[in-house]
Amino acid sequence: MRIHAPTVTTHPWRAECDVYARAVGGALLFGVPLLFTLEMWWLGESMSRIQLLGFLVVGLVANTMLAQMSGFRPGHHTLRDDIAQACQAMAVGIVISIVVLLVMGRIDTGSSLAGVVGSVAVQVLPLSLGATVANLVFGPDAGRTGSTSRSGTPLRDLGNDVLATIAGAIFVGFAIAPTEEVPMLAAGLDAVGMLAAVGLALFAGYLIVFASGFDPVHRERQVGGLFQHPFSETMLAYVISLISAAALLYGFDQISGDDPAYSILAQVIVLSIPASIGGAAGRVVV
């Protein structure tokens, strides 16, 4: 399957930003649950370096093969292009894993270089595969079941987006909410960390829906109402993700009314990252 360019852009850097937005969006969509997995953090710190190098080689080969079928770059590819794209997908995986691990406090001044390198190397494989396969699942014609415009009234569009955000947030958040990782990560978050986590969730939501080109309707910014404006939709969707995250945590007895407010807030913010990514995916798909 060859992917065609979602939009015609003339400036090379603008086109390049679009391509990387798709890659980052795909990596976040498919890789973020693994970033919230305790064993994934520790595996990289305890695995042998040979195994870590093996992960990189497997990642390079797998991404090259997948790039032949999909990839995040438009147009026809030669094998050299596919290898180049595999390198770029893995670079995206490296950057995202570093950013998310930093925001989540898994990398700090107390971390050893070997531990950081190991954690990043392990996370690169799933994240880069997400970047490469994103177009297979979220091709530019996939959004809104292939439609390039929204057919309902603004109120109906708003309702659809709200429901899609809730469904996506619950779908992704459900698997993470009951795990030990959420309170563990939340316990290590200070105020700056919480703000960074909120920023990451907002950025991810915006990127997947508006910058990646996965959904032509959002991409063209065909404004159908207040909620469909990029800024307001991103903000409102994040609030919905926060509420969904809180509901999931409460449902799984991770938080209760007796817990300190700071602990509740930190846990909700931690879970809001995958919930926001899931909500964005929901709006792209539905």
Added chain:
Amino acid sequence: MHRDAAQRITLGLSVLLLVGLAALIIGLEVSRGEMPPQFRVIPDYEAATKTEGAWSLPVMITNTGDLAADAVRVDIVRPVAGEDPEIAELEFVFVAGGEQVAGVAVFDERPTAETIEIDVQSSTEP
């Protein structure tokens, strides 16, 4: 496929990142020792604070070995004359080689260098 300047630059940076990560892994492997986990425990007595009748003592634990350790248990002990010692048990699920982790030990009386004993109890191999 013809590549414009933007594509060449981003590809170059991507390859640089990937090669950099691989080089770091190889460098760490070459320079790596096989020293088993060892723990240096440093209590910060000056930072001890009293809250609701109990003294909280911040403790920094560093794995100075090369290998990671699971289930690390460190006991911070305050002997009490004629009674059982007061023991603060600190447990860390995972400490990588070279990693530093922090904990807090809680005591009834103010902990000082003269009144505290440190005992690294156990750890397991991941």
